[in-house]
Amino acid sequence: MRKLKTLQANLMILFAFLLFPFSVQGAGDLTTQQPVELRVELGNKEDALRFFPDIIQLETGKLYRLILLNPSKQKHYFSSEGMSQAVFTRKVQINGKDGKPIAEVKGQIREIEVYPEGFAEWWFVPVKTGVFNDLKCTIPGHADEGMLGKIVIK
Numbered sequence: 462m463r464k465l466k467t468l469q470a471n472l473m474i475l476f477a478f479l480l481f482p483f484s485v486q487g488a489g490d491l492t493t494q495q496p497v498e499l500r501v502e503l504g505n506k507e508d509a510l511r512f513f514p515d516i517i518q519l520e521t522g523k524l525y526r527l528i529l530l531n532p533s534k535q536k537h538y539f540s541s542e543g544m545s546q547a548v549f550t551r552k553v554q555i556n557g558k559d560g561k562p563i564a565e566v567k568g569q570i571r572e573i574e575v576y577p578e579g580f581a582e583w584w585f586v587p588v589k590t591g592v593f594n595d596l597k598c599t600i601p602g603h604a605d606e607g608m609l610g611k612i613v614i615k
């Protein structure tokens with residue numbers, strides 16, 4: 462009789478796991494979700510030394526496709542040590558003149574240089590929250606002229 466009760470209890474526990482399998486699973490692969498698209502311009506046609514926009518708001522757990530465009534006549538960098546430590550990079554995609562991808566770079570990324578009239582895509586998932594005031598263009602003189610920005614991850 463006692464053994465039967467123990468068996469019943471064990472069966473109940475087994476059924477509980479069978480009925481609620483999602484309670485023991487994770488969120489799945491976060492890098493394959495639909496990306497949130499963001500565009501940041503590095504400078505502009507008038508050669509202003511600014512990021513447009515210069516405040517970038519992100520949320521942890523979402524996949525972002527950050528399109529970095531350089532509409533100016535000189536090269537610029539998008540560089541943030543803080544952001545690079547707070548995101549998981551799925552890839553950086555480099556596109557040809559026709560807009561078709563020609564290369565993908567994988568691994569941890571710290572800064573991306575974009576050539577005049579070029580663009581690159583940084584696909585990443587923020588994994589840590591923080592306010593990073595270290596977005597800058599690392600070309601000498603550009604940060605001093607105001608090519609700075611802020612990244613907020615909530």
Ligand SMILES: [Cu+2]
Nearest residue numbers: 537598600603
């Ligand atoms: Cu610059």
